[in-house]
Amino acid sequence: MDALSAAFVLVADPYVLWVVLASSLFGMFVGAMPGLTATMATALLVPVTFFMPPVPALAAIVSATTMAIFAGDIPAAMLRMPGTPASAAYTDESYAMARKGQLDLNLGTNLVFSVVGGLFGVAVLIVAAPLLAEIALNFSSYEYFWLAALGLSCAVLIATLDPLKGFVSLLLGLAIGTIGIDPAAGFPRFTFGTVELMQGISFIPAMIGLFAISEILRSSVAMEGGFEAVEGKVGSIFKGIGAVARRYWFNVLRGSVIGTVIGALPGAGADIAAWISYAVSKRFSKEPEKFGTGHLEGIVDATSANNSALGGAWIPALVFGIPGDSITAIVIGVLYMKNMNPGPMVFIQNPQFIYAVFLIFILANLLMLPLGWAAIKSAKVILRTPRNVLVPLILIFCVVGSYAMTNSIYGVVVMLAMGIAGWLLEENGFPVAPIILGLVLGEMFEQNFMTSMIKSDGSFLAFFERPIAGVLGGLTVAVWGLFAYKAVRGLSGLRAATA
């Protein structure tokens, strides 16, 4: 347990604790502001964490996202506007509760069961990740190829409303990822002779563009000043929580399990987890007719689920280097920058870092109780932050952040190009998260594909010969079949509708 005590020492550093507190406050604020998401919080944090050692850098991301996912529940109840997409599933329900005079109970429930769900996700992460890492030690390029293929396909099929457009986004992301030196032969592709493109499209500026600039473009034409109209006073939020826990303990458990599993699935994150667990809650409720009228049951499920998804998403990210959601996609980029290439070897070479991440996760979730209480109490002040001042400031942060990643104007150019592209794509119903997944996974995916092709001398059968590779390959092909079936049925459905 030397690694564990080393991890304690790493985390107990006053500098790390200070980073945890500061990023928690930042995460609370970003999460509570409608229009600013947890992914955006992470994107804006990365340029700052770039200059930190690995542990505080990861601590900043873990604490900010943990807080942001909870904080999104506050404006959902008060303004009927989800602070982050992860709260969208039960925004109407929360607001209906607030209008019935149950704002305190609603916010208390959201806070307490966010903490419980978050801790559940972390517990699963702590138990599952090292076990999976041991299995993953035996993986060859075939297994990694299928794992990446399966992960990417699931991300598109589960996490997007329109799988065809999701698939296009994914392919575009992979295609952008091929810019630069190719991983097998070392030939510079699509660089058109520029030195800057040789190292590939810079990942962090691209992401700041896709997630933040596109959002700024959208909100610049929907500027309404500060948010107002918070109803009712916030009283003692913890009153009656014990009764809720006794009545709905099973919902908490169910929501947490669903959340962790969906979080661990590549590409699907906290928002999908909340939608699915809310739907499950309604489906199996004894009183489904109360859903939508300000009923607590579904909220308990969904608020546990979205926080547990955060921990779940780190499982494939740490063990295989395959992101569980768009936040961990960024985390993987950060890990590479810190020379801690994710994968099973990290658990052997640098176990103290992994344990440190676990400890920070627990710490952040516990810290959420007092900070969340404070955020709820001061919500009216936070929500009065004028957006017309905030949006230009975020724009400047984006510019400086992108510049800092490349130390040249090239980063800002990438950010702007990706920002416009992301805005156009989202306007036309193409999701942007798969682009990031493709961009992050592209090199690893291609490398494993090329290695496998060269090893097997072009025989696709070899991709299925090893037992685990065979199972993963079979699953992937099944997912593709489902995708093709749905696409064909969708097309013929359209034709029938127009005939």
Add this chain to the structure above:
Amino acid sequence: MRANDAVVGVLLIVIAAAMVAYTATFPAFPGQRYGPALFPRLLGAGIILCGAALVVRGLAARRMGEAWIAAGDWTREPGKPLTFALVLACLVGYILVSESLGFIVTAAAILAVLFWRFQVRPLLVLPLAVASSLVVHWFFASLMRVPLPRGILDSIL
């Protein structure tokens, strides 16, 4: 701005075809059957397939009466298109002049323009813009050691 799926599909096919065509310039290595061109070509083929499916879908929607290209509702609201263009112009402007003018001046100018456009109280526009760009510069240049361009303020800083 929302385009019919067929328009987007055709655009994707054109881009992917150009990408595949460009891979013809990649070298092949003797004795190796799979070179740097293989993966981009597979991706290109995938995009072309998806593009074709989008064309089929878009044409069906077109028969139902969807426009080829429809501008968003906000483009008809007075002033909104100008605001949108202004945000883009600020970013392009930063790329063009920040090296020569320096970060502080460029950022303050951008903030002032946007604050003004977003109707921050007139008396606050300049002080807020200058103060925020100084704080951001202090944080990133002094604390984080990012070499932000100094520009015309080089002698003072």
